[in-house]
Amino acid sequence: MKSSSPLKWFATREGLYYVALAVLLVVILPLALDPFRLNMVGKYLTYAFVAIGLVMCWGKAGILSLGQGVFFGLGGYCMAMFLKLEASTPEATAIQSTPGIPDFMDWNQLTELPWFWEPFHSFSFTLLAVIGVPVLLAFVIGFAMFTRRVGGVYFAIITQAIAAILTILIIGQQGYTGGVNGITDLQTLNGWDIRTDEARTILYFVCVGMLFLCLFVARLVQNRKLGRILVAMNAQENRVRFSGYDVAAFKIFVFCLAAAFAGVGGAMFTLIVGFMSPSFIGIVASIEMVIFCALGGRLSILGAVYGALLVNAAKSGFSESFPELWPFAMGALFIGVVLAFPNGLAGLYQTYVMPLEDKIFKRNRGAKLEAKPAEKAAEPKPTAEKTPDYDPMIDSYSPEKS
């Protein structure tokens, strides 16, 4: 990706944006907030995983999914099943009529562990399933829809229906899933108590680490030819098809990628919050995820992180004082963003803040600015410079030199 050493990348404009986010998440917030609030920020960040996936899937490739909660939930439930089994030792559940199975199963007159719970005794299987199960479902949906050229609004409606179906299924099958209460009373991860303040702080940092991992994967994809094809596909699907690309395969790929991110986010959510329930995966939750992405800027993976943080912080703040007003505020926010700033916060930043940055940059270190686009994709040597509108936060398919 970088033309010279990886360290130099951090001194580029795009690199600095990542550094700024890292400083905020790793230094400022942990110092400024008590463990309880930090844990809440950790929870918000788990939604950022979904938002990053939506940037790739919706912002870049134009595939709007209103069912990302499904993948978030599947990842979260996989993790919750592992933790629940660990918490349901025969000793801990001795008072049940069938000791050794999760409590809600016992309440629902189940006498043995269902077959699909068995593999979740294994931690490594669980880690695979956290990504594998959402990706598998995304592949099946994507294959069924995209090879039949179902797209746009129809696809959005179908994904929303899937979110509804999964919620109904989970609530209806409470003996197997914990029903509307979800899977609760999770205690330890491989013997490590996840409920202490210390553990929650560590989990917060793990979450930040995973988030950056996902950011870099997303960035890699968007800076490669693959990323340009996604954008091209969004604008001129037929031209891409008649340039020799199997459009469906690319759509399936990006949908699966978004599902994988969401799955990781869901698993982190379960660990950080300590339970998983259908209310986090249904239609409303899924649409909220789209709002995080839209507010942050649907073309910017970094913007998506800020969007998830800000909307969730606003939600907490608002619901603490005026719980009944929040849905209206949220709706107004979404309509406002779509009408007034279609590129969200990242778009505003690009329009208003970046010119200021340019001025400061030019005054202080004009020379360095010249070297800026070295960060862009893999060309041998970047030469002439211009690109007034180029913004690494918005898009990374900057004009390449020849």
Place this chain on the structure above:
Amino acid sequence: MSAAKSKRGDFLLAVEGLTVSFDGFKAVDDLSFYLDPKEIRVIIGPNGAGKTTVLDLICGKTKATSGSIKFDGKELTKLKEHQIVHSGVGRKFQTPSVFEDLTVFENLEVSYPKGHSVMGALGFKRDAEVFKAVEEVAETIFLTEALNEPAASLSHGQKQWLEIGMLLIQKPDLLMLDEPVAGMSVTERKKTAELLRVITRDHTVLVIEHDMQFVGDIADRVTVMHQGKVLSEGSIEHVKSDPKVIEVYLGH
């Protein structure tokens, strides 16, 4: 008739008995025609004659109801669109369809015939070969100066050239152009004719065009379509003097 002209008797493209019916309406009706390698063929005909549908059928955008399209010995009617492209057929649409958000360079790069699978596109590297191919094509289509411009900033004519360039970089054996000079200025038309002459040194070209002046400039042979069928075929002089053609098309 074409067989006699073809050197070894093998056509690059053989369309036989091609029919497509939309809810009973036959847009293309039992159509047959043959292209020799390196030939420039122009299809003309009144609106609704089925010209664009023929191109749609060849490139796989529309599926044929019956009939066969053999390209270089391969049956195209069974293939998917991207497979048809890979076997060497390039198609330019009537309205310029370039990627406006990408630069001219990136437009051409996306069309470069490597990295077409998902993983291929992820691992695709911009090597010297890509630069060379892009620069060569950019020169052919008069866009060397505009390589780093976003395609959205190009004029209508330049977009048409860019789309032709996007086909050229795929190195297809057959290029299909749907009204390449529509909406162009006189100068742009001349340049486009020049461009097509360069292209036809190495490619077979199938063009749909209305502008008779332009048709006369470039065509080896002309096929006149009317109501989904071939009305007349031959040199431009031949079809111009064909009474059937005058009747339905030129005379009015």
